Amino acid sequence: MAITRTNIMICVGTGCLATESEKVLKNLELILKARGYDKEVKIIKTGCFGFCEQGPIVKIEPENVFYVRVGPKDAKDIIDEHIIKGRRVERLLYKEPFQNEGIDKQENIPFYKKQLRVALRNCGLVNPEDIYEYIALGGYEALGKAITKMSRDEVIDTVKKSCLRGRGGGGFPTGVKWEIAKAQESQVKFIICNADEGDPGAFMDRSILEGDPHSVLEAMAIGGYAIGSDKGIIYIRAEYPLAISRLKTAISQARELGLLGKNIFDTDFNFDIDIKYGAGAFVCGEETALINSCEGKRGEPNYKPPYPAQEGYWGHPTCVNNVETFANIPSIITKGPEWFTSMGTENSKGTKVFALAGKINNVGLVEVPMGITLREIIYDIGGGIQGGKKFKAVQTGGPSGGVITENELDTPIDYDSLTGIGSMMGSGGMIVMDETDNMVNIAKFYLEFTMDESCGRCTPCRIGTKRLYEMLNKITSGKATMADLDAMKQLSYMVKDGSLCGLGQTAPNPIISTMKHFWNEYVALVTDYDNPQGEGKYEAKNKIGIES
Amino acid sequence: MTQPQSISVTKPMHEDLPEEKFNELEAFIDGMETTKGALIEILHKAQQIFGFLPRDVQLYVARKLGIPGAEVFGVVSFYSYFTTKPRGKHTISVCMGTACFVRGADKILERLKEKLGIESNEITEDGLFTIKDVRCVGACGLAPVVMVDEKVFGRVKEEDLDDIINSYKKG
Numbered sequence: 150m151a152i153t154r155t156n157i158m159i160c161v162g163t164g165c166l167a168t169e170s171e172k173v174l175k176n177l178e179l180i181l182k183a184r185g186y187d188k189e190v191k192i193i194k195t196g197c198f199g200f201c202e203q204g205p206i207v208k209i210e211p212e213n214v215f216y217v218r219v220g221p222k223d224a225k226d227i228i229d230e231h232i233i234k235g236r237r238v239e240r241l242l243y244k245e246p247f248q249n250e251g252i253d254k255q256e257n258i259p260f261y262k263k264q265l266r267v268a269l270r271n272c273g274l275v276n277p278e279d280i281y282e283y284i285a286l287g288g289y290e291a292l293g294k295a296i297t298k299m300s301r302d303e304v305i306d307t308v309k310k311s312c313l314r315g316r317g318g319g320g321f322p323t324g325v326k327w328e329i330a331k332a333q334e335s336q337v338k339f340i341i342c343n344a345d346e347g348d349p350g351a352f353m354d355r356s357i358l359e360g361d362p363h364s365v366l367e368a369m370a371i372g373g374y375a376i377g378s379d380k381g382i383i384y385i386r387a388e389y390p391l392a393i394s395r396l397k398t399a400i401s402q403a404r405e406l407g408l409l410g411k412n413i414f415d416t417d418f419n420f421d422i423d424i425k426y427g428a429g430a431f432v433c434g435e436e437t438a439l440i441n442s443c444e445g446k447r448g449e450p451n452y453k454p455p456y457p458a459q460e461g462y463w464g465h466p467t468c469v470n471n472v473e474t475f476a477n478i479p480s481i482i483t484k485g486p487e488w489f490t491s492m493g494t495e496n497s498k499g500t501k502v503f504a505l506a507g508k509i510n511n512v513g514l515v516e517v518p519m520g521i522t523l524r525e526i527i528y529d530i531g532g533g534i535q536g537g538k539k540f541k542a543v544q545t546g547g548p549s550g551g552v553i554t555e556n557e558l559d560t561p562i563d564y565d566s567l568t569g570i571g572s573m574m575g576s577g578g579m580i581v582m583d584e585t586d587n588m589v590n591i592a593k594f595y596l597e598f599t600m601d602e603s604c605g606r607c608t609p610c611r612i613g614t615k616r617l618y619e620m621l622n623k624i625t626s627g628k629a630t631m632a633d634l635d636a637m638k639q640l641s642y643m644v645k646d647g648s649l650c651g652l653g654q655t656a657p658n659p660i661i662s663t664m665k666h667f668w669n670e671y672v673a674l675v676t677d678y679d680n681p682q683g684e685g686k687y688e689a690k691n692k693i694g695i696e697s
Numbered sequence: 698m699t700q701p702q703s704i705s706v707t708k709p710m711h712e713d714l715p716e717e718k719f720n721e722l723e724a725f726i727d728g729m730e731t732t733k734g735a736l737i738e739i740l741h742k743a744q745q746i747f748g749f750l751p752r753d754v755q756l757y758v759a760r761k762l763g764i765p766g767a768e769v770f771g772v773v774s775f776y777s778y779f780t781t782k783p784r785g786k787h788t789i790s791v792c793m794g795t796a797c798f799v800r801g802a803d804k805i806l807e808r809l810k811e812k813l814g815i816e817s818n819e820i821t822e823d824g825l826f827t828i829k830d831v832r833c834v835g836a837c838g839l840a841p842v843v844m845v846d847e848k849v850f851g852r853v854k855e856e857d858l859d860d861i862i863n864s865y866k867k868g
Contacts, residue, residue, distance in 0.1 A: 163834070163835055163849070164836050164837075164838045164839060166849070167839055167842070167849035167850075167851050201836070201837070201839070202838050204838065346835070347832070348833075349793070349794030349795045349796075349798075349832045350794050350795035350796045350833060350837055351833075352833070352835035352836075352837055356835075387741065388778070388831070388832075388834065389835065390847075425737075425738075426737065427737075427776075427778075428737055428740070428741065428776030428777070428778035429777035429778035429832070430775060431832070443734065444734040445733075445734040445736035445737045445738070445772070446736070446772065447771050447772055447775040448776070504837060506795070506796030506837035506838070506840065507796055507799045507800070507840075508799060508800070512796070512837060512838040512840070513838055547795070580795045582799060586799060591799075594795070594798050595795075598832070601777075604775070
């Protein structure tokens with residue numbers, strides 16, 4: 150490998166590609182070549198930096214200068230000014246709102262100051278299409294350590310001691326899950342990576358797979374070793390073409406180097422990974438539904454028990470973990486469980502990635518230690534509410550979660566505290582709403598989603614979500630009475646109690662939590678339809694009444 | 698190991714479903730190591746070949762695999778990615794994820810339907826466009842997002858729609 154003095158890192162994640170980072174890349178390459186600097190300066194395509202609001206992002210190493218919103222025309226200045234003359238291109242530096250001075254270093258930007266990157270450690274740092282870059286940063290060291298120096302029980306013990314909990318939403322301790330799968334006596338076992346990111350508004354799994362696919366492959370192999378499985382499956386949404394192609398590249402590179410396949414690290418451990426495609430169904434995030442879908446069937450959930458760890462894919466013991474969970478594993482193995490438990494709160498260790506979106510200034514992907522407050526995420530990292538409007542609520546946990554209001558912004562967040570205030574961690578979507586959003590409308594949006602996505606297997610969910618949606622429609626069109634509100638509340642609890650899987654059990658949460666915190670908006674739509682709250686205050690009243 | 702039917706299976710060909718396409722699908726299925734659990738993968742391929750999954754294609758897949766047609770239809774109708782109707786030359790996908798919704802994606806969708814005079818999943822008269830509302834394409838930083846085929850347009854405003862539509866009318 151040639152030694153270069155400077156690296157230009159450019160993000161080629163979905164977000165930045167949409168804002169023409171590919172053209173920027175092409176221009177950088179062309180100009181670099183034309184100026185004759187292509188020998189000493191290297192351009193590296195990286196995964197997501199997380200700061201999607203400011204994309205496309207270009208970072209110059211080792212000076213650690215962080216350029217934002219770089220257009221195709223800016224490529225010339227970056228090369229001529231920065232690379233050749235060593236002067237910063239001031240206009241491309243990130244500026245705080247209302248400040249003139251640009252900030253040049255990544256860690257000084259408020260968006261990054263409070264972040265702590267574990268799962269996203271390599272995103273924006275390595276070229277996801279080059280396995281050697283991953284290896285250079287300690288990649289596959291954890292796998293080597295696990296299978297050559299540790300017994301299967303030691304691996305499970307390490308993960309158990311780290312207290313890592315499932316990042317897909319459930320929060321089930323990963324080590325315990327592995328232990329159960331290991332305890333099954335079976336010649337054939339499977340380990341599945343759940344990359345069916347269904348929560349609309351969450352995109353951390355996609356970013357990890359696009360930006361650092363090898364960390365997931367490595368962790369799957371470690372998991373396979375621990376539970377005694379030689380076959381991994383990645384179940385991924387067909388809607389993520391870029392992530393799929395990067396995964397394929399990564400798998401074939403790992404096979405070439407013998408990091409997947411037979412006799413890995415000259416031991417008798419064999420492991421290989423296949424990709425299975427989803428076809429757009431939210432319920433397939435539920436593990437039994439996911440397994441059915443992997444088998445090529447309708448993705449409907451099964452009754453539990455038997456749990457997948459006992460009887461899963463084609464009847465064999467199967468362990469299903471989420472992408473972000475896997476991304477944490479390699480560091481836990483190399484750095485030890487004590488390092489991991491030093492971060493976070495008593496019952497939730499480590500970090501969590503959140504997808505910050507909605508009416509917030511800095512939309513993007515953030516990874517923070519558990520126990521940080523929502524206020525810090527929204528105001529310090531997120532830069533506050535767009536357009537100087539007033540904060541109203543934040544929805545966590547996607548369609549399964551609930552809203553959190555101003556009063557609870559100072560709650561340190563972890564799995565238990567979020568459940569305590571009537572929401573949930575979920576996969577980490579975080580949608581911020583301002584004073585102009587009508588909360589009944591938000592609840593209706595989520596119910597429309599869950600109604601569409603209800604698989605139809607059990608009656609409470611299939612019919613219940615439909616009726617709830619109809620009731621919400623009645624309310625937003627001004628035809629409801631107070632009795633309807635009570636009936637809707639009752640039905641919400643019935644759907645919650647009667648449904649088979651997580652989708653139905655959590656589907657009414659947006660209604661229950663908005664009713665709890667914004668009861669006045671519901672009442673206002675019933676008793677005083679002509680003067681609605683929220684959005685209606687600012688725009689024509691019929692806007693919230695749009696029939697769909 | 699489950700193998701596809703070795704006997705020759707009727708290919709319900711006509712103008713819209715030419716023989717070459719059936720042959721391509723057949724070759725794909727015959728080339729698989731096993732067809733056990735591969736139905737979704739096969740349907741992905743079929744949709745890629747034909748553009749959509751009409752009844753005849755579904756029945757062909759069922760016969761080829763030796764499974765009931767109802768099972769194939771059950772899977773096709775379950776997943777939103779599969780479509781049984783033909784699509785226009787360009788598919789305009791409007792992201793209806795939460796992040797886009799709170800930034801006004803519903804209004805964009807309504808306006809787009811008005812402009813093209815069609816509902817979701819329908820084709821315009823000139824056969825150029827189909828509108829689809831999709832769940833989160835994962836570009837929440839650019840909300841609201843509209844995708845034409847594979848190209849992503851971010852921070853779309855209602856007044857941008859004309860330009861977007863026109864740029865595809867010429868080409």
